[in-house]
Amino acid sequence: MDLKEQLKDIKTQLRLSMNGVVSQSMREKGANYKLNFGVELPRIKNIAAAYEKNHDLAQALWKEDIRECKILAGMLQPVDTFFPEIADIWVENIRNTEIAEFTCMNLFQHLPYAPAKSFQWIASEVEYTQVCGFLTIARLLMKKGNMDERPAGEFLDQAICAVQSGSYPVRKAALLAIRKYMEHSEENAFKVCRMVEHMADSEMEAEQMLYNMVKEVVDN
Known part of the structure; x- marks a missing residue:
């Protein structure tokens, strides 16, 4: 055919x-x-x-x-x-979380340039580009485990910022990526814990959500 x-x-x-x-x-x-x-x-x-x-x-x-x-x-x-420039074109076409989740699971996480590209995406101001970045990072963490200290610091800064100021889909994807990072080791879990401990009494809903998720992972 x-x-x-x-x-x-x-x-x-x-x-x-x-x-x-x-x-x-x-x-x-x-x-x-x-x-x-x-x-x-x-x-x-x-x-x-x-x-x-x-x-x-x-x-x-x-x-x-x-x-x-x-x-x-x-x-x-x-x-x-599937070259990087094609990946960017596809990401520009993603308009909802379902397609973002499936495409990250079936394709993006398997790309040899996925780590670098996902960091590029999370730095974007476009909603579903950010979502794809965080979902790809979550998948890579599930598959490969940890990341080096320097990129980990950059990732956590971006993810915490996204939880605080992003749309609901971005917030959800960033929380998932943070959770997968924490689940890799106690050291990672406590690193995130230290970054959010000042949010314990925050009146911001997003910060409370982040703090409670972190506490849940640490307590388990």
């Missing part, structure tokens, strides 16, 4: 797997897509399994403003042809 036929075949399978109840529920929860078939993840994985990883197919799927096509794009994109 050529690219056009593959794309048509995938869209046909998605339509046949459509779940209107899931799609409606997601819409009510604020997940806005131009088109959302409500196909559940196991089915999307089954569709992806029938195809080889293919750069052109993944790029074509990403350009479709369809929830399931964007998820499949991250699954079918080969790492070796």
Whole structure:
């Protein structure tokens, strides 16, 4: 099958797997897509399994403003042809947390330049670029464990700042990354603890949320 036929075949399978109840529920929860078939993840994985990883197919799927096509794009994109400038273009196209989470899990965390690129993203002022940066760092910490002292300091400064001043999706992603950093070692946990101890009696909701999360990790 050529690219056009593959794309048509995938869209046909998605339509046949459509779940209107899931799609409606997601819409009510604020997940806005131009088109959302409500196909559940196991089915999307089954569709992806029938195809080889293919750069052109993944790029074509990403350009479709369809929830399931964007998820499949991250699954079918080969790492070796996904250059940093393409990663930036994809990130610019991400408009919600679901696509950010899936793309970080299926693709971004596996990129050889992921550590450097994620730091670039968390320094951005664009909401979902920051979200992708923190989610990628969280994934890298889960996979590789720790980070060196200097980048760790920069990461924690940016993450704590994001929790204090970022939007809800940015705050949530930054909190997750901080948690994964803390879970790596007692030393990391207490390092973060020292950075937030002055927030114990803060009247700011975001600072209380951060302090309570840190306390929960340390207590466990």
